[in-house]
Amino acid sequence: xxxxxxxxxxxxxxxxxxxxxxxxxxxxxxxxxxxxxxxxxxxxxxxxxxxxxxxxxxxxxxxxxxxxxxxxxxxxxxxxxxxxxxxxxxxxxxxxxxxxxxxxxxxxxxxxxxxxxxxxxxxxxxxxxxxxxxxxxxxxxxxxxxxxxxxxxxxxxxxxxxxxxxxxxxxxxxxxxxxxxxxxxxxxxxxxxxxxxxxxxxxxxxxxxxxxxxxxxxxxxxxxxxxxxxxxxxxxxxxxxxxxxxxxxxxxxxxxxxxxxxxxxxxxxxxxxxxxxxxxxxxxxxxxxxxxxxxxxxxxxxxxxxxxxxxxxxxxxxxxxxxxxxxxxxxxxxxxxxxxxxxxxxxxxxxxxxxxxxxxxxxxxxxxxxxxxxxxxxxxxxxxxxxxxxxxxxxxxxxxxxxxxxxxxxxxxxxxxxxxxxxxxxx
Amino acid sequence: xxxxxxxxxxxxxxxxxxxxxxxxxxxxxxxxxxxxxxxxxxxxxxxxxxxxxxxxxxxxxxxxxxxxxxxxxxxxxxxxxxxxxxxxxxxxxxxxxxxxxxxxxxxxxxxxxxxxxxxxxxxxxxxxxxxxxxxxxxxxxxxxxxxxxxxxxxxxxxxxxxxxxxxxxxxxxxxxxxxxxxxxxxxxxxxxxxxxxxxxxxxxxxxxxxxxxxxxxxxxxxxxxxxxxxxxxxxxxxxxxxxxxxxxxxxxxxxxxxxxxxxxxxxxxxxxxxxxxxxxxxxxxxxxxxxxxxxxxxxxxxxxxxxxxxxxxxxxxxxxxxxxxxxxxxxxxxxxxxxxxxxxxxxxxxxxxxxxxxxxxxxxxxxxxxxxxxxxxxxxxxxxxxxxxxxxxxxxxxxxxxxxxxxxxxxxxxxxxxxxxxxxxxxxxxxxxxxxxxxxxxxxxxxxxxxxxxxxxxxxxxxxxxxxxxxxxxxxxxxxxxxxxxxxxxxxxxxxxxxxxxxxxxxxxxxxxxxxxxxxxxxxxxxxxxxxxxxxxxxxxxxxxx
Numbered sequence: 024x025x026x027x028x029x030x031x032x033x034x035x036x037x038x039x040x041x042x043x044x045x046x047x048x049x050x051x052x053x054x055x056x057x058x059x060x061x062x063x064x065x066x067x068x069x070x071x072x073x074x075x076x077x078x079x080x081x082x083x084x085x086x087x088x089x090x091x092x093x094x095x096x097x098x099x100x101x102x103x104x105x106x107x108x109x110x111x112x113x114x115x116x117x118x119x120x121x122x123x124x125x126x127x128x129x130x131x132x133x134x135x136x137x138x139x140x141x142x143x144x145x146x147x148x149x150x151x152x153x154x155x156x157x158x159x160x161x162x163x164x165x166x167x168x169x170x171x172x173x174x175x176x177x178x179x180x181x182x183x184x185x186x187x188x189x190x191x192x193x194x195x196x197x198x199x200x201x202x203x204x205x206x207x208x209x210x211x212x213x214x215x216x217x218x219x220x221x222x223x224x225x226x227x228x229x230x231x232x233x234x235x236x237x238x239x240x241x242x243x244x245x246x247x248x249x250x251x252x253x254x255x256x257x258x259x260x261x262x263x264x265x266x267x268x269x270x271x272x273x274x275x276x277x278x279x280x281x282x283x284x285x286x287x288x289x290x291x292x293x294x295x296x297x298x299x300x301x302x303x304x305x306x307x308x309x310x311x312x313x314x315x316x317x318x319x320x321x322x323x324x325x326x327x328x329x330x331x332x333x334x335x336x337x338x339x340x341x342x343x344x345x346x347x348x349x350x351x352x353x354x355x356x357x358x359x360x361x362x363x364x365x366x367x368x369x370x371x372x373x374x375x376x377x378x379x380x381x382x383x384x385x386x387x388x389x390x391x392x393x394x395x396x397x398x399x400x401x402x403x404x405x406x407x408x409x410x411x412x413x414x415x416x417x418x419x420x421x422x423x424x425x426x427x428x429x430x431x432x433x434x435x436x437x438x439x440x441x442x443x444x445x446x447x448x449x450x
Numbered sequence: 451x452x453x454x455x456x457x458x459x460x461x462x463x464x465x466x467x468x469x470x471x472x473x474x475x476x477x478x479x480x481x482x483x484x485x486x487x488x489x490x491x492x493x494x495x496x497x498x499x500x501x502x503x504x505x506x507x508x509x510x511x512x513x514x515x516x517x518x519x520x521x522x523x524x525x526x527x528x529x530x531x532x533x534x535x536x537x538x539x540x541x542x543x544x545x546x547x548x549x550x551x552x553x554x555x556x557x558x559x560x561x562x563x564x565x566x567x568x569x570x571x572x573x574x575x576x577x578x579x580x581x582x583x584x585x586x587x588x589x590x591x592x593x594x595x596x597x598x599x600x601x602x603x604x605x606x607x608x609x610x611x612x613x614x615x616x617x618x619x620x621x622x623x624x625x626x627x628x629x630x631x632x633x634x635x636x637x638x639x640x641x642x643x644x645x646x647x648x649x650x651x652x653x654x655x656x657x658x659x660x661x662x663x664x665x666x667x668x669x670x671x672x673x674x675x676x677x678x679x680x681x682x683x684x685x686x687x688x689x690x691x692x693x694x695x696x697x698x699x700x701x702x703x704x705x706x707x708x709x710x711x712x713x714x715x716x717x718x719x720x721x722x723x724x725x726x727x728x729x730x731x732x733x734x735x736x737x738x739x740x741x742x743x744x745x746x747x748x749x750x751x752x753x754x755x756x757x758x759x760x761x762x763x764x765x766x767x768x769x770x771x772x773x774x775x776x777x778x779x780x781x782x783x784x785x786x787x788x789x790x791x792x793x794x795x796x797x798x799x800x801x802x803x804x805x806x807x808x809x810x811x812x813x814x815x816x817x818x819x820x821x822x823x824x825x826x827x828x829x830x831x832x833x834x835x836x837x838x839x840x841x842x843x844x845x846x847x848x849x850x851x852x853x854x855x856x857x858x859x860x861x862x863x864x865x866x867x868x869x870x871x872x873x874x875x876x877x878x879x880x881x882x883x884x885x886x887x888x889x890x891x892x893x894x895x896x897x898x899x900x901x902x903x904x905x906x907x908x909x910x911x912x913x914x915x916x917x918x919x920x921x922x923x924x925x926x927x928x929x930x931x932x933x934x935x936x937x938x939x940x941x942x943x944x945x946x947x948x949x950x951x952x953x954x955x956x957x958x959x960x961x962x963x964x965x966x967x968x969x970x971x972x973x974x975x976x977x978x979x980x981x982x983x984x985x986x987x988x989x990x991x992x993x994x995x996x
Contacts, residue, residue, distance in 0.1 A: 050526070051509040055485025075451075077545035077574060082460040083488045086496075099455040105575040107451055108549065117451040125453065141483045141546035144512075174485025175512040175546075383506075383533055402490030402502065409500030 042367060042376055044358065049381025052402050053331060053356050054087065056172030057140065059182025061088050062422065063232065064097040066207050069133040070236045072098040073125065075118065075148060076140030097132075099125070103142055114146075118153050119160070126165055134236035136186065139171030166193070166236070178356040180254040180332045180421060183207055187232055187258040190239065191265065194231075197241035201227035202288055203267065205259060206252025209424035210234070216275075216427060219285060222302045225292050231258075242267050247291050249284060251275060251426060253366070254333040256359045273365045275426045276434060277341035278310035283365070306428040313432030314345060320439045322347035327394035329403065330354035330380050331417040338398075338420065338434075340369045346435055350374045351394045354385065396442060413445050456811045456831055458786040458849060462572035462582025463544045464489055468652075469586040469676075470540055471503040471624040475656035476590075477536035479527050481519075481554040482544035484509045496852050497625055506530040508547075520552045527558045531565070537657040538594065539563065540586065542570030566657070568593050578809075580675040580761065580787060583623055587652055588679035594660045599687055606689035609667055615714035616646045616666040620681055621673030622653040627764065627848045629653055629673070631861035636672065636697065639707065639864050642721050645714045652676075664688045668713040672696065672863075675761055675787060698767035700725075700737045700775055700868045737865035739872045743775055750885060751876070755965070757782035757823035759806070759814055759832055760847025762790030764862070766797055768827050768846045771871060773801065782806065782821050784814065811835070822964030825879060830854070841961075842878035842903075879903070880961070888959055945974040947982045954984045969994045 057080060060072045074080050081100040088096070101121045106112040118137075126132060135157070137150045150169035157167040170189040172182040187205070202225055204216065213230050220228045229240030244266035248259060253274050263269060272287035273280045282303055289299045326348045328335040335355045342348040350370075354377040360367070370376075377385070382403075389397055389412065397407055397414045404414040415438055425434040459465075463480060470478035471493050480486070487507055493499045508526045510519050527541065541558040555569020568589050572582045609615065619636060622629035630653075637647050648666035649659050663669075663684065669692040671681045684690045691713055697706035704725050711718035725735055735741070742748060756778040758768045762785045772778040783798045784806030785791065791807045798805035806817050815835045818826060826836040826843040830851050836843035845854055846862075861867040880888070880903040947955070958966050966987070973990035974982050 049509070049529075050487075050507050051484045052487045052490065053484065054488055055483070057485070058488075078454075078457055078459075078461040078578065079463075079486065079545045079574070081454045081457045082464065083485070085456055086460075086488060086492060096455055099453055102452045102454045102457075103575060104452060105573070108575050112451070114451070121451055121453050141485075142549060145546055145549040173512075174483040175510070175515070178484060383529075400491075401495050402487055403494075405494045405498060405500055406502045 042370065042372070042374060045375065045377040047377055047379045047381045047384065049384065051178070051356070051380045052329075052382045052400055053380070054179040054400075055083070055141075055174030056177025056179065056182030056185060057083060057138065057174075058087050058179055059172060059177075059186055060084070060098050060138065062207060063183060063186055066234065067134070067232055067236050068097075068234055069131065070097065070136060071125070071129065071132045071134070072136045072138055073122065074098070074100045074138045074140055075103070075143045075150060076100055076138075077103055077142045080140045080142075103146075108142070108146060114148050115153060115156070118148075119157065122157055122167070123160075126161065132165060135165055135167045136189070137167065137169040138186075139169065139173055141173040141175050144171060144173045144175055168193075180252070180334075181357070183232075183252070184255045184258050187255055188261050190232070190236075191242075191258060191261040194239050194265070195241040196265075197243040198245055199227060199241075199243070200245040201229060201241070201247070202249060202292075203240055203242060203246050203262070204228065204230045204249050204251050205262065206250060206255050207232055208251050208426050212424050212426045212430060215429060219302065219306070220288070223285070223289055223292070223294055223299065225288060225294075247288065249288055250362070252334075253337055253359075253362060254357075256362050259362065271365055273340065273369060274337040276337050277345045277431045278307050278314065278428060279345055279369075280337065280341060281310070281426070281428050281431070282307060310428040310431040313429075314435055317432060317435035317439050318346050320442065321435065323349060324395040324442065325349045325351050325392070326438075327351045327389055327392065327397045328353045328355075329385060329389075329397065329399040329417070330356040330377070331398075331400055332421055333357060334417075334420055335398070336363055336366050336370070336376070339374075340366050341431075341434065342438060343371060343374075344369060345431075346438075348396075348438075351392050352377060352385075352388060354378075354380065356380070396438060398438075413441050415441050452810075454810075458809055458811065458829065458831065459579035460489070460492075461545055461574050462577045462579060462585070463542060463570075463574065464492070465579040465582025465584070465676075466540060466542055466570055466572060466586040467493075467503060467505055468579075468583050468623045468625050469590065470505060471499070472622070472652035473504075473655050473657070475537040475658070476504060476540065477530055477534050477538075478503075478505045478540040478542070479523075479530050479554070479558065480505055480507050480542060480544060481523050481526075481547035481552060482507045482509070483546045484511050486544050486546075492625055496850075497855050498852075499624070503624075504534065504536070506534075510547075515550070519547075519550060520554075520557060523552055523554050524557055524561060527561060527563070531563055536565060538566040538568065538590070540568050540570055540590070542572055543574075545574035548574050566593050581789065583676045584679050587620075587676060588683060590652075590657075591660060591663065591680045592683060594657055595664065595688075598661065598664055600689075604689070606691070607664065607667065614644055614646050615716060616648040617710065617714065618648050618663050618666045618669045619650045619672055620669050621671060621675075621677030622650065623673070623676055624653065625848070626653070626673060626676070627761075627846075627850055627854065628860060628862045628867075631859050632672065632863040632867065634859070635861040635864035635866050636670070639697070639703075639721070640710065643707065643711055643714065643716050643718065645710060645716065664690070666690070668692060668710075670710065674763055674790070678789075696763050696767060697863045698764065698867060699771040699871070700739050700865070701770060702767060703737070703864050703868065735865070737868045739775060739865075739868040742872050743777065748777070751879070752777045754778045754825055754879070755781045755821070755823045756825045756827060757818055757821055757832075758846070759784045759786075759826075759828040761785060762787040762794050764847035766794060767862075769797055769801065771868075772827070775868070776872075776875065778825070781823055782817055784808065784817070815839075822962075822968065824961045825875070827875065842880075844875045844878055878906070885959065885961075943975060945971055945980055945982050948984075951982045951984045951987050954987055966991070 064072050107114050139150050154167040154169040168189045170185040231240050242265050246267040248267050248269045270287040273283045275281040275284040333355050335353050339350050339353040343350050352375045358378040398417050401416050404416045407414050424430050493503045508522050541555045543554050559567045622633050649662050669681050669690050671677050671692045681692045693709050695706045695709050697703040707718050756772050758765050765785045769780050769783050772780050780801050785794045786809045795805045811831050826832050826841050827846045829847050830849050833843050860870050970987050970990040
């Protein structure tokens with residue numbers, strides 16, 4: 024690790040914008056990929072996620088999942104004990120025993136994910152072998168998949184990416200022309216987009232992940248990919264390896280992002296400009312009406328994004344272009360230039376981007392610039408509030424319907440609310 | 451391997467974090483992979499602290515494993531020292547770092563920092579959070595007092611003439627259950643006795659304060675789970691006596707007062723004379739519990755069946771309060787703190803029951819389901835078990851969630867603590883009048899078995915409640931693993947219920963119905979009765995009593 028926190032700025036790929044990127048190494052304050060399970064187990068209703076890890080992993084899950092842990096969770100931890108770590112117990116036998124017991128008791132599970140963690144990675148427990156073995160043993164009843172969502176390899180939302188990627192080999196083959204929307208979204212948002220695609224005349228639309236693991240969408244050479252989330256790079260590349268074609272577009276946040284996103288699909292399907300305008304104009308109008316009152320609250324306000332989920336760049340673009348906020352720094356845990364190119368092109372030139380984190384150095388920059396709003400994780404939010412800096416806790420952005428036209432104002436409200444609250448309180 | 455969905459304690463390094471975060475001027479460098487910073491949220495969110503915990507993580511990632519993680523650690527230590535300039539530093543590892551064996555403590559100690567560096571050896575795969583807190587506190591105290599140890603054969607410290615007696619309060623920590631207010635309440639009690647508080651640690655202390663510990667006359671071991679190792683070391687090394695009674699409950703508080711007065715050589719009479727058992731005058735005492743408990747509206751609490759689970763200190767205190775101060779019947783008692791299993795077993799034996807010593811909450815749920823208590827006193831975990839089974843519940847111990855770090859003054863200890871406990875435990879129970887009317891009239895559209903107590907507002911019990919109350923096996927095909935695990939599976943020898951007997955059973959008040967079913971089936975089994983009739987039900991009732 025270099026102790027020099029910042030390497031020399033690099034030119035962005037996009038010639039239209041001169042973007043400074045700070046690349047930082049040091050203490051990271053991000054979740055590991057295991058946290059992806061917290062929303063994935065809700066999204067995919069017939070799957071069970073079994074983490075193979077330590078008490079720390081189990082503790083993380085219950086701390087992050089809060090009260091949900093008791094509302095019939097579909098995840099658990101196979102806790103490594105001293106005997107497993109010392110090699111006294113055959114870890115494979117132990118794992119098989121736990122899986123078989125679990126599945127006997129839970130006949131409703133169609134898919135079991137074995138999820139690797141830091142400890143299981145370090146002791147080189149081969150979960151893909153275990154999945155193979157269990158698949159042979161269990162036959163057609165249950166499908167066992169594996170992926171690793173350790174902190175060593177994944178940050179927060181990358182936990183979804185590795186989970187989805189593990190499902191790609193199972194997708195059926197199809198030569199039919201279809202649209203595949205990739206990334207977890209709220210059910211209500213999926214339904215809205217489904218309606219819009221139908222109105223546009225795009226008939227065959229599937230979503231990945233599906234709501235049931237038994238209902239996997241097919242993929243093939245005639246499949247076009249639209250990305251709902253910016254963090255599923257390895258899944259997207261695996262789908263492209265199966266012949267799917269990526270539609271390059273900004274992400275569907277705000278009226279502008281959503282329009283561009285739909286436009287990419289409409290263009291691919293050869294839908295006329297006139298028809299596209301006819302379908303989208305009232306929706307754009309409605310989104311703008313919703314956004315108008317927030318613009319008053321947010322325009323000119325200075326915004327600092329600390330890295331969390333890779334949603335930072337698309338959201339910064341939305342807040343800057345549609346609501347008039349001023350970007351002080353936009354931090355992201357990981358920057359995939361190919362997947363982010365259409366977004367980077369829309370950012371104002373001169374904006375400071377940072378990739379990775381050295382949290383103490385970054386906090387120094389927050390304190391020095393004193394932004395009006397800092398978007399950060401819950402480990403930093405209250406301490407910054409106590410320094411009289413207004414914060415927006417970033418995790419909410421992963422747990423709230425924020426995509427599409429009819430959520431544009433809700434998304435703006437998420438950022439406006441803490442500012443309004445601070446203005447309202449007189450104690 | 452062990453299948454876990456809930457863990458009663460975090461890993462031991464979280465215990466070390468609790469000690470570090472409790473204190474000032476102490477920094478903790480933790481060798482841990484990216485992602486382990488989730489633990490910060492326990493302090494900033496659940497406890498609502500307004501500062502980041504004084505913890506720096508190395509946050510190593512896969513790409514660092516090929517390089518030099520030991521180098522990364524020494525750089526992190528150096529930078530943390532430069533930035534925070536602590537008076538002392540803890541250095542340790544999380545479960546993943548333990549596997550790569552960089553020896554962070556030894557490395558940091560070899561760096562020549564101008565402050566004490568305490569190397570923590572916390573085995574993540576065999577020990578847990580409270581052990582980690584106790585070990586960290588013990589190592590810290592040992593290290594910081596090393597040069598002050600009196601020569602062998604020295605007696606206890608002589609109190610200088612004219613100096614009032616002084617005590618240390620040891621054990622309260624960040625994330626500890628109600629530690630903040632317990633310390634205030636106990637400090638107040640000591641002041642009434644003329645005893646000064648010398649040092650409170652770890653909560654609020656800095657390393658320099660820890661060095662003042664030997665200047666007290668005795669130690670108050672307020673939270674044995676955290677302080678027991680340090681307290682016994684101070685007893686051996688500095689000849690400092692320590693309290694054994696934890697002042698939770700009226701009786702325990704009275705005994706604690708007598709105990710500290712004896713240790714301090716002061717007269718407890720000014721405080722204790724107003725606190726005689728049986729003095730049912732509200733004005734006489736600082737505690738209201740004993741009058742509230744004696745007043746006639748509490749009569750219906752007599753013999754209510756209660757299940758108790760938590761850390762050992764709080765579970766033992768609750769058992770005593772439940773039986774001696776509330777008049778409940780303790781039907782289950784257990785702890786997840788194996789270090790204190792012996793003490794809990796002894797008290798359970800005294801109560802005529804068998805202690806449940808386990809970290810497996812599925813076992814706890816099965817025990818609650820089998821015992822059909824009318825009230826569960828436990829942790830956040832039991833709150834959800836109780837919700838699923840439709841049993842009233844109050845929280846008495848960690849692990850707890852954000853609602854148990856309240857804004858209001860809410861101690862568990864001392865006389866005010868007893869007042870808080872009375873209100874907290876009674877609140878979830880159905881009020882007396884409602885309970886009577888439900889026993890009388892069963893068919894009301896608004897007040898019925900499956901409605902929760904009306905003073906709790908609209909929250910209705912889950913649909914599964916009726917079945918659970920009636921002791922019926924829950925569907926094994928349920929979507930929750932713990933449900934499936936804990937579901938009582940009817941054995942082949944379960945007698946059959948005649949329809950009219952089943953109907954009669956449903957007329958019994960719901961909170962005792964499960965017990966009535968179980969007793970009747972046991973009664974039938976013991977007598978070889980295969981079909982339970984209405985007569986069997988009443989025969990069993992006469993045999994067992996309520």
